[in-house]
Amino acid sequence: MTGHTAAAPAPDDAPEPPADINAETEDAAEAGESSEGEGLPEPPHPVNWNLLTADEAKIEWRELNKWVNWLRRTYGLPASVLPPFWHRHPELVWELSALHLHWLCAYDPEENGSAPLGWHRDFAEARGRLREWVAASGTRLDRDRPTRQTAWPGEKPAPPVEDIVIANRDADFAQFTGEDVAARRQAEDDFYAGLNPDTGELP
Numbered sequence: 001m002t003g004h005t006a007a008a009p010a011p012d013d014a015p016e017p018p019a020d021i022n023a024e025t026e027d028a029a030e031a032g033e034s035s036e037g038e039g040l041p042e043p044p045h046p047v048n049w050n051l052l053t054a055d056e057a058k059i060e061w062r063e064l065n066k067w068v069n070w071l072r073r074t075y076g077l078p079a080s081v082l083p084p085f086w087h088r089h090p091e092l093v094w095e096l097s098a099l100h101l102h103w104l105c106a107y108d109p110e111e112n113g114s115a116p117l118g119w120h121r122d123f124a125e126a127r128g129r130l131r132e133w134v135a136a137s138g139t140r141l142d143r144d145r146p147t148r149q150t151a152w153p154g155e156k157p158a159p160p161v162e163d164i165v166i167a168n169r170d171a172d173f174a175q176f177t178g179e180d181v182a183a184r185r186q187a188e189d190d191f192y193a194g195l196n197p198d199t200g201e202l203p
Helices: 021-030 054-074 090-106 115-137 169-193
Strands: none
Touching: 054 090, 054 169, 090 115
C-alpha cells in the first residue's frame, strides 16, 4: 500500500464548474464544426427572477435546486441556515441565486486562483443573512408558513400566517415551481393575446 489515497468520487448531483467556452469553441473549429455558439453553455449571468420567461424559470429552478442540494450536503448546513422549503420564500431564493452565481464565477476556469477563497469568505457572511431570514420567516424542517408581511398605513391588514406540514419536500418543490412556471406562461399568453394581430403592437 502506498501513501496515496484515491480521491472520493463526486456525488451524482454535484454541480459542474462552468465549462471553458474558449476551449470548446477551438475544439469545434478543429473538427470543422460551426462555432456560432450553438450547443455551447452560456457564461454565468445574473438571474432576475422578476423577468424570467416560463421556459427560463423552468431551467433556473432546476439548476438552482440541484446546486442548493449539493451545497447543503457538502457543507452540512442545518435547516436553520438552509431550510428545505427555501423555494417558498423569495428572500431566500434571491440570496441563494446570488450565491450560486458567485460560485459559478469563482470556479470559472478563466478566473483568478484566489477567487474560490473569496467565495468562501462571502459564503460565511451569507450564512449569517440566511439565518436571520430563516428565523424571521418561521420556516422549519418539516413545516412552512409564508413570510410575515407588515401592512403600511392605508394598506389592508396582512392575512394571518399559519404553519402547514409538508411531508415530501421534493414533491412540494415540483408542485410549487410547476405552478410558478404555469403562471408565467399564462402571463405570456395573455400578453400576446392582447397584441394587435395585424401590427403586433399593443392596442
